[in-house]
Amino acid sequence: MDLGDYFGNRMPTQEKKRTLAVIDAMRMMGTGVAAVGERELNYGLGFLEDTVKRGKFDLVCANLRSKRDSSLVFPPYVIKKIAGTRIGFLGLLDDDPRKVGVFEQLEDIYVSGYMEAAQNYLPELRAKSDVVVALAHIGLGNSRTLAEKLPGFDVILAGHGTDRTPLAEKIGETIVVKSESKSSALGTLLLGIDVNNKISGFEGQTLTLTKAGKVNPDVDRIVKTCEDQEKMRDKLLARRKIELPNIPRRPEVVAAEGYLGWETCKTCHGAIYEKWSTDPHSQAFATLAKDDKWNDPACLPCHTTGYELAAQKDSVDVRPEMWNVQCEACHGMGTHHGRGVASPVPESVCLKCHTAQWSPKWNYQEALKKINHGRDMMVTRNVAAAKSEGEE
16 A cells, blocks of 8 residues: 655656656556555546556545545545455545645635545545545544544555554554655554454554665666656756746745745846846756756855755755745745845845855855846835836
8 A cells, every 4th residue: 555645746857757657666666556645636537547557556645636526536444355254445645725725726626625625534434444434644643643543544555655554553443554655664553353354453554664684676767767867967067048937836835844946036126036046056056067067065055945855855856946045045044934034135144055165266246246136126116116206
């Protein structure tokens, strides 16, 4: 079983190929049923449906609906008969607008409450199955609450988030297991089934995965082919200006802590964005292509925005929407708007990257004259406003 978020990041040019490699590996592993996570909506419903066919597994979700007629986009559940026991799998997706709000605007879909969906389908699934399992892409805390409020589930396999249950736990009569994220661990659950097809015992744990061990040559070939294609593609992308899609954002979608990217800043600061787009800072990532340095941890902090967050996760995979030296690299996180660095940016901020080693001829005052977008734009706006008031 897979509990969702097996797709890559939202930008197709960066992650779409990698997603297909993951799906091929899932097919080789024998994945039978999968839930829908918010990442599975990254490339649109058409791509998701085609990819599931490629993976040859069942996709279930009881609360992802079409805006046209409120019908379900995918089957709410599937029943598998294993060794004479009917096991029903119900898919649930987190309805948090910060996670799914963007997709509700991009696609003709919406996510209804997962608790209500579980209440609606549980009696039907209970009548048709000997064992009922929730594939719950709602997080561990919500899964525990689900077990408390709806004791009709025999098993809840929890996805979504980086926490885990080292051992399978029992809440009331419901067994709950969560195996962390990003394929860092494998959750196992062994059920004892008696002659009446009821659970008589269980044993489960979370196994941390390491690079040690036997390499599967078929999977290894898929991974290496994908890596080679990515390297060539990234090299080409880094040499040209990236045009990113206009992705709508609502306040509740971007309420979480973190960097928002130039697209969000542009919403209110369009004139400043136009000025920045002609500045060398807007092409900082492209300069790494000259020496094949686009994934070098020593270079990325000064050629991208918010790299420290990726570095905390031991990753050099910087999302394209965070390429280049953007507004937040100098003025602070967009989620701290109003508490960030004022304009003009003090020299101490610039010196983090413009060191004597890398910018020996760099001069703060001269550099400030070339950028100057914040103060110049503000003065122009104030003069225009004063003139307008005088005319009135």
